[in-house]
Amino acid sequence: MAEKVEDLTLPTATVARIIKDALPEHIFVGKDARAALSTAASVFVLFLTSQASQEAQRTNRKTLLGQDVIKALEELEFDEFIEPLQTVLKDFREAKSRKAASKSKNLTQTDVEMEEEQEEATDEENGK
Template identity: 60%
Template sequence: MAEKLEDLNLPNASVQKIIKDALPESVNIGKDARSALSRAASVFVLYVTSQASKEAQKSHRKTLMGQDVLNALEELEFEEFLEPLQELHKSFQDSKKQGKNPKKKNASTDDVEMVEEIEDSAEENLEEEAAD
């Protein structure tokens, strides 16, 4: 378990890279906004992880599996993430079955495109919410 509250935060460098990749080059983001996005991302991950843990407990398991995360996203009504993540999960499972070590492989074009689709979907949802 985490000893300090800060231990639950996502790595700042990773969050900053995601922010940089998601925004146009001409857009700058302030330190406070980066911090707020980092905190929000950390809370989102903890929220989904908590629900995924409940999904695993329903199956009398202590180990979280990919399907638990997918079920958690569906339960928490984040359906827009499901399709691309299901495809990514399936390709990961297929590579495991073929005896490839998915952790050591380089990101394929399909994987990169899937991550971009998820980012685009999240960006569209934020724009729609801001318009409302």
């Protein structure tokens, strides 16, 4: 585990892109402001992770879940973040489900193709 907040900073390019996307086009942010926002975001993530970790420990789990983060947001009174987070989690789960279904479908198609190839090879061996 990191000993200092500075050890756990978010990537500056990512923070800069988030800042740019959040502001109108004609607004520019100074380097010192970007650094301050990056540090603040890192501290917020650490604070929220700590609270979510406590929630997981209360339920005797070692793995943080989305519901732990939502509960942490409620406890920390960041209610305005809960609905957007729930939407993102729902979208993530749906995408994950679609990906798994697609992978399963591809495996099924591959299995069918392999069976057909085996049948063809057997037919050729038997002189058909």
